Amino acid sequence: MDSRYLSKTPQKTLTSGARDMFSYHLKNVALVVLSATIAHAQAEQEVSYGIGRPVANSEIAAWDKDVRPDGRGLPAGSGTVAMGEQLYGEKCVACHGASGIGGPFDQLAGRIAEDAFPFATDPSSVKTIGNYWPYATTLFDYINRAMPYDAPGSLNTQQVYGLVAYLLHLNKIVPADATLSQDNLAKIIMPAQHRFVPDARRGGAEVR
Amino acid sequence: MSKKIALPKSSRRKFLAGLTATASLAGSIRSLAEAPAYPTRAPGKSPTELGGKSTHESLARIPAFNIVSLTPLEQLHGTITPSDLHFERHHGGIPNIDPASHELVIHGMVERPLKFNLAELKRLPSVTRTCFIECSGNLNTRAGEKSSPQMLCGLTSQSEWTGVALGTLLREVGVKPGASWFLAEGSDAPLMTRSIPLTKAWEDALIVYAQNGEAIRPEQGYPMRLLLPGWEGNTNIKWLRRLEISDAPFMTREETSKYTDPLKDDTARMFSVVMDARSIITSPTYPMTLEKGWHEIRGLAWSGRGKIKAVEVSSNGGRSWETANLQGPILPKAHTRFNLPWKWDGAAAELRSRAIDETGYVQPTSKQLVGARGTGNQLYHLNSIMSWIVQDNGEVIYKPEYLG
Numbered sequence: 001m002d003s004r005y006l007s008k009t010p011q012k013t014l015t016s017g018a019r020d021m022f023s024y025h026l027k028n029v030a031l032v033v034l035s036a037t038i039a040h041a042q043a044e045q046e047v048s049y050g051i052g053r054p055v056a057n058s059e060i061a062a063w064d065k066d067v068r069p070d071g072r073g074l075p076a077g078s079g080t081v082a083m084g085e086q087l088y089g090e091k092c093v094a095c096h097g098a099s100g101i102g103g104p105f106d107q108l109a110g111r112i113a114e115d116a117f118p119f120a121t122d123p124s125s126v127k128t129i130g131n132y133w134p135y136a137t138t139l140f141d142y143i144n145r146a147m148p149y150d151a152p153g154s155l156n157t158q159q160v161y162g163l164v165a166y167l168l169h170l171n172k173i174v175p176a177d178a179t180l181s182q183d184n185l186a187k188i189i190m191p192a193q194h195r196f197v198p199d200a201r202r203g204g205a206e207v208r
Numbered sequence: 209m210s211k212k213i214a215l216p217k218s219s220r221r222k223f224l225a226g227l228t229a230t231a232s233l234a235g236s237i238r239s240l241a242e243a244p245a246y247p248t249r250a251p252g253k254s255p256t257e258l259g260g261k262s263t264h265e266s267l268a269r270i271p272a273f274n275i276v277s278l279t280p281l282e283q284l285h286g287t288i289t290p291s292d293l294h295f296e297r298h299h300g301g302i303p304n305i306d307p308a309s310h311e312l313v314i315h316g317m318v319e320r321p322l323k324f325n326l327a328e329l330k331r332l333p334s335v336t337r338t339c340f341i342e343c344s345g346n347l348n349t350r351a352g353e354k355s356s357p358q359m360l361c362g363l364t365s366q367s368e369w370t371g372v373a374l375g376t377l378l379r380e381v382g383v384k385p386g387a388s389w390f391l392a393e394g395s396d397a398p399l400m401t402r403s404i405p406l407t408k409a410w411e412d413a414l415i416v417y418a419q420n421g422e423a424i425r426p427e428q429g430y431p432m433r434l435l436l437p438g439w440e441g442n443t444n445i446k447w448l449r450r451l452e453i454s455d456a457p458f459m460t461r462e463e464t465s466k467y468t469d470p471l472k473d474d475t476a477r478m479f480s481v482v483m484d485a486r487s488i489i490t491s492p493t494y495p496m497t498l499e500k501g502w503h504e505i506r507g508l509a510w511s512g513r514g515k516i517k518a519v520e521v522s523s524n525g526g527r528s529w530e531t532a533n534l535q536g537p538i539l540p541k542a543h544t545r546f547n548l549p550w551k552w553d554g555a556a557a558e559l560r561s562r563a564i565d566e567t568g569y570v571q572p573t574s575k576q577l578v579g580a581r582g583t584g585n586q587l588y589h590l591n592s593i594m595s596w597i598v599q600d601n602g603e604v605i606y607k608p609e610y611l612g
Contacts, residue, residue: 051331052314052322052380059323060315063450066391066401069459119470120582127585132476133465142461146398152300153399192476196468199480203513203567207580 067141071186074140077157078181081174084166087159091148100128100170105149109170115191130171134196136188139164161185269293270358276343277427278362281508282490287535287543288338289365291420296427297343297363299462300397303447307431310395312415316453319382326417326431329372335414336370337437339541340510342483344440344467347590353597353605356494360594360606364510366543367428369435371416374409378453387453391460392434395449402443403457403479404436412437415448438512438541439481440588442467469589472582483512485571486591487519487546487563498552498602505532505548511565512541518564519546525558525595526573532561540566557598558607574609586611 067073093103100109110128112118118125119132129139144160146152155163165180173188174180201208243264244250261267267290269277277296279289289295296302307326315321343363351360387406394400404413414435417424424430429446436443442462457463457479469477487509492498505523509516515538520529535545546561562571572580574592595607 048380049332049376051328052324052377053328055313055315055321055323060313060321063313063393064315064452065399066393066452066458066460068454068456070456117470117474117476119476119585120472120474121584123584125585127465129465135459135464138459138461138464141401141458145401146300146461149300149398152397195475196464196478197471197475199477199482201480201482201484203482203565203569205568205570207569207572207576 065141065144067137067144069135069137069186071137071182074137074182074185075157076182077161078179079158079161079163079165080179081162081165081169081176083158084162084164084169087155087162088166091155092163095149100167108167111172111191117192117195128171129167130173130191132192134190134193136164136168136173136190137186139167140185267293269295270362271296275299276363278358279365281357281362281364281488282493283358284490287366287508287545288420289367291367291422291425291428294341294365294367294419294425294428295343295363297441298396298427298446299400302426303396304426305395305431305447310431310449312432312448312451314377314381314451314453316390316451317384317387317455318378318453319384320380322377322381324377329415329417329432332372332376334370335373336368337412337414338366338368338539339435339437340364340366340483340543341435341441341444342486342510344442344480344483344588347611349586349590349611351606351608353608354494355606355608357488357490361488363441364508364543367419368421369414369416370418370421371414371432371435374413374415374434377415377451378406378409381453383453386455389454389457391450391452391454391458392443392445392448393450393452394429394445395447400442400445400462401458401460402445402462403454403460404434404443405479406453408436408439436481438483438514440467440483443481467588469581470585480589483510484589484591485509485511485513485516485563485565485569487516487561487571488594489521489559489561489596492559492598492604493596494604494606496604498598498604500552500554500602502549502551505550505559505561507532507546507561508543509534509546509561509563510541510543511563511567511569513569514540514566516544516546516563517566517568519544520562520564521546521548521550522560522562523550523557526560526593529562552598552602554600554602556600559596559598560593562593574611578611583611 095103095105096108097103101107107126108129111130140160143163161180165178168174169176267280267283271277279293279295311323311325313323346361346363348360389403389405391401391403415432416435417432419428432448433446434444434448463478469480471477487507489505489507491506492503505521509519519532521532522529532546532548538544564570572592577592590611597605597607
C-alpha cells in the first residue's frame with residue numbers, strides 16, 4: 001500500500017494527551033457550570049457535550065460486516081467453486097449472464113491478453129473482476145452487503161465464499177477445485193492490483 | 209453529431225445513451241391551470257398549510273433507468289436548487305427510514321464507541337453551509353446536439369445544509385492515535401460504503417439533517433447524511449448509519465471497481481474525490497430559440513477546491529474571451545452564478561464558458577482533458593468546457609465532443 005494511505009495525522013486534532021484531557025464527559029458537572037461554558041465550548045470545542053450513548057459490542061457486531069484488504073472482517077467459513085457455480089445459476093445469471101458475460105448488468109468475467117490495462121486508450125475495453133478489481137476481499141464485502149440486488153443480505157457466509165470462489169475461477173484466478181475461506185481469500189493477489197495509484201491532482205494550473 | 213462508436217455492453221453506457229430518449233419528458237408537461245381572465249375582480253385562494261408551485265410552472269427532474277434523476281439546470285435561477293429538484297443517484301432505491309428508530313454508530317479506533325439519534329445530533333452545536341453536490345459521472349458523453357444542460361450534466365445541485373461538524377462527534381468518541389481513515393455506511397439496500405481520510409473529517413465534513421431549511425428529503429438521505437463539501441457525490445453517504453474509524457482505507461467496491469479513473473500510463477487513479485473546477489452555460493442553451501438583440505449569457509461555476517475566482521465567456525468558439533460578472537456571495541465549494549449581457553447579431557455563434565478557481569486551475573478544453581487522461585473508458589470527472597452553437601435561425605444546439 002502506498003504510504004499516502006497510512007498514518008495521516010488529523011490536521012486540527014491535538015496530541016493524544018491533550019485529546020484525552022478534553023474529551024472526558026461532563027455528565028456530573030452541574031448544569032449551571034455547563035451553561036457557563038457553552039460559549040467557550042463552541043469557540044474552542046475543547047469540551048465534551050456528553051451527548052451520545054454507549055454502544056454494546058453486540059450492536060456493533062450486528063452492523064460491522066465490512067471486510068478489508070488484509071482480511072480483517074472476513075467471517076469464519078468457506079465455500080467452493082462448485083457451490084458458487086450452482087448458486088450463480090440460481091441468483092446471478094439473470095443480471096450478469098452465463099459465466100459472467102452477456103447479462104444486462106455489469107460483465108463480471110474476462111481477462112485481457114497479457115493482463116494489459118487499456119482502459120484510458122481503448123474504448124472497446126470492458127472492466128471486469130479479472131482485469132480491473134484490485135482486491136478479492138472487495139468481492140466478498142460487496143456481495144455480502146449488496147447482492148443479489150433484489151434481496152441484499154440474504155446470502156449466508158458459505159454462499160458468499162462460494163460465489164467469490166466461482167467468480168474468481170471464471171476469471172482464471174483460482175482453479176476449479178478451489179475452496180476459499182477466511183484463511184486464504186485475502187492472500188489472493190488480483191491481476192490489476194498494481195495498477196491502482198493515488199490521486200495525483202493537487203489543484204493549481206496543471207490539468208491532470 | 210456524436211460519433212458512432214462500437215461500445216462495450218454496459219448498463220452505464222446504456223444509461224448515458226438513453227437519456228436522449230427521455231429528453232422530451234420535461235418539455236411535454238403542460239400547464240393545467242385555468243387562469244381567470246380578471247384575477248383582480250374576485251378574492252383569490254385562502255391560506256393553506258403547505259404551499260405549492262404556481263400551476264403555470266412545470267419544472268421536473270428527468271428520472272432515468274431507475275438509478276438517477278437530473279436537475280433542470282437551465283430552468284433554475286440563483287444558486288439554490290429547490291429540494292424537490294435536487295438530482296438523485298442511488299444504488300438500491302430510496303429507503304423509508306423512521307427517524308425514531310434510526311441511529312448513527314461511531315466505533316472502531318475510538319476511546320468510546322457511541323450512538324447518536326436525530327434528537328441528540330440536534331442538541332449539538334449546529335453548522336449551516338451552502339455547497340454543491342455533484343456526481344462525478346456528470347457528463348452524458350453520448351448526447352447529441354438536441355440536448356439540454358439537464359440532460360447533459362443535471363447531476364449537480366446545491367443546497368443550504370445544516371447539521372453537526374463531524375469533528376464535534378469525533379471529539380465525543382475520542383479518536384485513537386494512529387487512526388487515519390473512516391468508513392461511512394448508509395442504511396440503504398446495498399449498505400453503500402466509502403472510505404474517507406480523517407483529514408477531511410477534521411477539515412469540513414458535516415453530518416447534516418436539514419436541507420434548505422427543512423428536514424433532508426428522503427432522496428437526499430433522510431434523516432441524516434454525510435456532507436463532504438467539494439467531493440464527488442458518491443462519498444457523501446446518504447441515510448448514514450455507521451462510521452468506523454480505522455488506520456487504512458477499506459477498498460470498497462465504489463472506490464475500486466467504480467469511481468476510479470483510468471490513465472494513459474496504464475494505471476487507474478483511486479480516491480480522486482475532489483471535483484475540479486467547472487462551469488456550464490445554462491442560457492442560452494438547447495432548446496431555446498433566440499431573437500436578435502440583447503440576451504444574458506448565464507450559467508453556474510464551481511470548484512471542489514475553493515472559491516471561483518473568475519468565469520470567462522466566449523461567443524466565437526474560444527477565439528476571444530470576456531470576463532463574466534460573478535453574482536456574490538462567492539462561497540467556497542459552491543455553485544456560483546455568472547452572467548454577461550450579450551447582443552446577438554443574427555450570425556451563427558459558438559458560446560463557451562470556462563471557470564478559473566482560486567488555486568489557479570483553468571477549466572480545460574475537452575482536447576486538454578483527453579490529452580491528460582486519455583479516452584477509452586472514461587466515466588468520471590469529465591469537467592471540460594462545453595460549447596453551444598447559436599445557429600443563424602436562432603436555434604441553439606449543443607456541440608458534442610467525444611470524451612470517452
